[in-house]
Amino acid sequence: MNLILAIVLIVVALLAGVALGFFIARKYMMNYLKKNPPxxxxxxxxxxxxxxxxxxxxxxxxxxxxxxxxxxxx
CATH class of the missing domain: 1.10.20 (Histone, subunit A)
Known part of the structure; x- marks a missing residue:
């Protein structure tokens, strides 16, 4: 039971980290392109x-x- 709970928590944390990283990178790039237009x-x-x-x-x-x-x- 504890092993299943640990695996679920790891997967949830991994998915949350990927989603958070995506949005932070997107925000950074939008600000960068606004300040330094191509x-x-x-x-x-x-x-x-x-x-x-x-x-x-x-x-x-x-x-x-x-x-x-x-x-x-x-």
Missing amino acids: INEQMLRTLMMQMGQKPSQKKIKQMMRSMNNQMDNK
Whole structure:
């Protein structure tokens, strides 16, 4: 009886640890990506120039705002 109880407690503790670790890692990554976005204005300007477009500051700001709104909605 004690052996079964010990095994059940170990399994429950393992599952709780995995779930807690997942949520902590997810929260950390969301904060990291918010502080350090994967793309910035300079990268966006270079990308648009490579596609043959002449980027205006207004268009770049608009695209950055759109990308930030998309990140906030997730």
